[in-house]
Amino acid sequence: MSDIKLVNVTKQYDGQPLPAVDGVTLDIAAGELVVFVGPSGCGKTTTMKMINRLIEPTSGRILLGGTDVMSIEPNELRRHIGYVIQQIGLFPHMTISENIQLVPGLLGWDKTRSRRRADELLELVGLDPVAYRDRYPRQLSGGQQQRVGVARALAADPPVMLMDEPFGATDPITRERLQNEFLRLQAELRKTIVFVTHDFDEAVKLGDRIAVLEERSRIAQYDTPERILATPADDYVASFAGSATAIKRLALIPAERLPGKPLNVANGLPTLDKGGSARDVLDLMIRWGTAQVAVDGGKAVDFETICGLLGDDHGR
Amino acid sequence: MAVDTLSGAFGGATRKSRSYNLGTPLVLAAALVLLYLWLSTQQLDSMEARVLSAASIRDATLAHLTLTAISTSIVVVIAIPIGVLLTRPFARWLTPWVMAVANVGQAAPALGVLVLLSILFGIGTKIAIVTLVFHATLPVLRNTIAGIQQVDSALLEAGRGMGMSRRQILRRLELPLAVPVVMAGLRTTIVICVGIATVATFINAGGLGDIVVAGIKLQRTSILVTGGVLTAVIALGLDWLAGLAEKYVRPQGI
Known part of the structure; x- marks a missing residue:
């Protein structure tokens, strides 16, 4: 199964006095949605990007289902990990269906199969395939584009997904709707998901577990939302959790x-x-x-x- | 010039219609008809009649178009691959050097370059084409680089995160998305070629320059106007055709 293990992972950039990520050790169980939450620049995105080798760790090990990611060819690794970014990054010159079929295409699926898969996924994220498959991204609203972004990441049915503030750029109403749909989807699919956000309320709402990160991605607390709200490990976590935690x-x-x-x-x-x-x-x-x-x-x-x-x- | 070309390209990128601009060809046709009507009212002497004969005009026009077509093709073959190369991480340091050479190419007076090259290598069509290529490379080169650089970095990040190789990112994302900007550069190159090709006459390489220069030497306005109008009509006509082509090669969706 695809659990993720980070063992003492460090990223040191040349010419920087301090590492960007400093000795992170973390276990993520298969099928669990873990949220990395922390202030801007705390290294949460860097930590996430080391899982699919968009950034290479300086030291430490990252195991995906027991296999060291450094032993897998990067492009091959990435094709088996869903990836969603805040800017969505749909390719404007490809239709919605072509966007979703991209990774299946890279994996050598035949056309009919990947086309059927794209329709299936559009259905899954609540977009009518007949109406949307041949449209271009700019013909869709922001919320619809983000749904397609999620569908595209799910295309080759990867066991693991990395999501970098996927709902960050949408308005509050659309964001809440996307979050609810996403929770419903995850209840069904049970992917292992690393979800990065700076919004603590989003973390509480979505996470099975939350890793509250400090500077240099050091883990201040790693626990369920309930327990982080009930018993914050220190003042930093308490301040991040904000007021009215009992209500939350x-x-x-x-x-x-x-x-x-x-x-x-x-x-x-x-x-x-x-x-x-x-x-x-x-x-x-x-x-x-x-x-x-x-x-x-x-x-x-x-x-x-x-x-x-x-x-x-x-x-x- | 750079700003004009780029803003033109971006302006075009937001336009969605694929309608043809029929105004340009109509105006150009009208100009040719007017020229013909005006010439037929003139009393042409024997020298004018010889230069303005159908055969003479046809040959000059064909030679002019050939010079333009060959030079533009060579520019495309040289400038696009070099432009692509210069956007690759390992070659980026070369960009200012190559751009400096290309800038000198465009800034140097064409006639001077032409004469210099013909002193060194002799006269004829080949040298004229070398001059044209030297002169007209910059727009395509610069726009290829700019076109690739303007591709949204979020798209490249998404592509990389999905497991596309560098080659796949270039072929399937960067190049198609750069097409509108590259095409804008190509249009500039074509217009420059048509203009500069008129000086080819000085090294016996033919073209409409033959007619223009004959008009100056013989002090015949009719000849001079004919050469000038034909050159302008060809420049604007080819630019219009290239614009039409741009609409077809531009990927849908952008």
């Missing part, structure tokens, strides 16, 4: 999983739509001034339940 943690708990009482149909409580979180429950309570909210599925959740949710490890 509530957002990670789906309302369906909350304990509740059977609902009396006639009581006229405010009702939460399907797919909401514990934070949405609290929001409804505050908005309506009630201590009880009906959650889709026929139960009533109490204010006390919400207050007790964060339980033992409330990190005071």
